[in-house]
Amino acid sequence: MxxxxxxxxxxxxxxxxxxxxxxxxxxxxxxxGAFGKLLGDGYDDPASQSSRAGEVIDEKFGGETNLVLLVRASQGRVDTPAAEQSGRALVADLKKEQTLQNVISYWDTDSPALRSENGREAMVLIHVRGEGTELDENAKRVIDAYTGPYEDVLSVQAGGAAAVSSEMGKQSGEDLILAESIAIPLTLVLLLLVFxxxxxxxxxxxxxxxxxxxxxxxxxxxxxVTDVSVFAINLxxxxxxxxxxxxxxxxxxxxxxxxxxxxxxxxxxxxxxxxxxxxxxxxxxxxxxxxxxxxxxxxxxxxxxxxxxxxxxxxxxxxxxxxxxxxxxxxxxxxxSGRLPWTKxxxxxSRAPLWGRLARTVMRRPAVTALPVLAVLLLAASPLLGITFGTPDERVLPEDAESRQVSSVLREKFNGNDDAALLVVIDQPVGKAPLESYAAELSGLKDVVRVETSAGTYADGRSAATGPGNTALGRPDAQQLHVVSDLSPKSDDAQSLVEKVRTLTPPEGTRPLVGGVDAELVDAKNSIGDRLPIAMALVVVTTFLLLFLFTGSVVQPLRALLLNLIGLGATLGVMTWMFQDGNLSSLFGFTAQPMEVSMTILMFCIAFGLSMDYEVFVTSRIKELHDLGEDNESAVANGLGRTGRIVTAAACLLAVSFFAFGTAKLSFMQLLGLGSGLAILIDAIAIRGILVPAAMRLLGRSAWYAPRFLRKLHDRIGLSEAGPTPEPAAEPPHAKHPTRV
Incomplete structure (x- = not known):
């Protein structure tokens, strides 16, 4: 071929x-036109319970809150006559917007939950219509139109999922431009130095x-034709x-x-x-x-x-x-052509004698040279023992991002965070008595501040207010309950509360769906965890088969998989030490939080694939020399001597492309860039330079072993080179060492 x-x-x-x-x-x-077709978000499983809850809310209740306007009085409290008049005018203007619905404010409801504890701020909860790019455009237009000073009496800031998504998309574009402006010139300089x-x-x-x-x-x-994330551009x-x-x-x-x-x-x-x-x-x-x-x-x-x-x-x-x-x-x-003046x-x-000499040194004493490297890599991987996972929220943005500032105020100054409430949806008719009993039981759960329903508000296991309740939460064929807690969103306790709500006995004949940001995190982790073994099996089996077809050995694929997993473990451990435990956060400007589950999986797949990239680079030349008749140790030393310079240069060039994203202001893009770049360097230096020659020396001739029936299979379907052609002269005899048995 x-x-x-x-x-x-x-x-x-x-x-x-x-x-x-x-x-x-x-x-x-x-x-x-690609940017206009790509979407934000995409972190949720469409078949999960939280996603289905969102669909019911969209269909029967006009959509859940995805935009929160934090309104602050310029002077005094938000319920002074001047502030109230301006607040009602703001809400009236918002209700006229055709792209908005379910606009709920403190001034409409007099709900203490929508006013800060000091009375200086109030919330306006909004659902922005649309999906994908339409939602982003609608949200951006509303944010641009209504944030900032309002009638010189109020100031308005935007938060919530739609605002966070909008800021993340904008920041992603800025990060991409900055990263490429760094990577491309550096890459050209390195290429000039290499060639x-x-x-x-x-x-x-x-x-x-x-x-x-x-x-x-x-x-x-x-x-x-399908949903594609805008962050695919960065990759x-x-x-x-x-x-x-x-x-x-x-x-x-x-x-x-x-x-x-x-x-x-x-x-x-x-x-x-x-x-x-x-x-x-x-x-x-x-x-x-x-x-x-x-x-x-x-x-x-x-x-x-x-x-x-x-x-x-x-x-x-x-x-x-x-x-x-x-x-x-x-x-x-x-x-x-175009020889540079400083080059003779x-x-x-492409020969790099240093790599050949290093390989020979390692193979003379494989245990002495490999064990310290292995120990360092395993130590670097140790933070994985305490790894926890989360999904992206406003904390991936810089601290000065408006939507992040709004989320901080909602957590710190309001009695419970309505924006992060659990949304319990019952998609069947429910009688008033069973609904009240269910709401009372929910409100009695530990850490629940209140439960808001169409039948009233409940706290500490009983009704907390008189009146008809929030009628917008009830329909003849469905009911919605907002379970508001004082827990930090996406914390371990908040996730535990999701499980408690889901296991509570519902009204007879009903099957409630639980949504909200904490439920989405629980479902995302479960969804990814369920499919992770399938993904890993596909990666391992496919890689094994490809390397077998490439080398004709069953030992080489196993050796490659094991060494690559060690290198990846070290990389993920270092990233956990940084991004979860907070080390070096002041240097790179990120906020420590649980490892973003989707980005961690992505980084693993990228780093694994690139590790195999260099595995093939090195193994191809070793096998080529082995097939030409060189013994195992000589083939390894000369193979690394001839590919070392290429692998080093390739690793540096590719690492530059990823490390450039270390300048990003989105923390999960920093995680991807720094993690992938580190994985590349660990693989090119520690794995290829030290552990591969050590493993090949310890394996000896068995490194190329395959059962007879598989050797026959490889002879039939494996891809081999054409007959050998003359090679450049090998290293002089005095550079070689006697074969060790």
């Missing part, structure tokens, strides 16, 4: 490049741009730039190496595609398998990263396999 790709590139190089340019133009035109020539340094950027633009076009198409840019550069780096290095042996351009292309091209194909398959596992989760936030990840990997690999060889044919020896000669070889 790879030989045919090479021949196609040699015969039709200009046609391939023309087709690539046309495709880029088309995908760029589509991709320009020493301008032309060779620019070629990987070409593949990176193709991968990003092509994936943007794909996201536009997907966003037109596309980081992964597209990094992987495109990784793959192109491998190809360019191998092509220049072949030219340095005296091979013709055509022969250099053939050998490059059959070796480095094969490595790229397998590498892309392993990364795509890891990211594709995200599609088993029902939350479209996670699925979106699967769409974007698989798309960007596929486009990067295809452009590397087809466009890059065509560029080699057209450029020929001019790939070494264009680097024609």
């Amino acid at each position: 790879f030989e045919r790709i090479a021949e196609l590139a040699i015969r039709r190089s200009r046609l391939i490049l023309i087709v690539a340019v046309v495709a880029m133009a088309l995908m760029g035109a589509l991709g320009a 020493g020539t301008l032309v060779a340094a620019l070629l990987p950027l070409v593949i990176g741009v193709i991968a990003i633009v092509g994936t943007f076009g794909g996201l536009f198409v997907l966003g037109s 596309t840019t980081a992964l597209g730039l990094g992987l495109g550069i990784d793959y192109a780096l491998l190809m360019v290095s191998r092509f220049r190496e072949q030219l340095a042996t005296g091979a013709s351009v055509d022969d250099a292309v053939r050998r490059t595609v059959s070796t480095a091209g094969r490595t790229v194909a397998f590498s892309a398959a392993t990364v795509a398998a890891a990211l594709g596992a995200l599609m088993v989760f029902p939350q479209y936030f996670l699925r979106s990263f699967g769409y974007a990840g698989v798309g960007v990997v596929a486009i990067a690999a295809l452009s590397t396999l087809f466009v890059m060889p065509a560029l080699f044919v057209v450029l020929g020896h001019r790939v070494n 000669d264009a680097h024609s070889s």
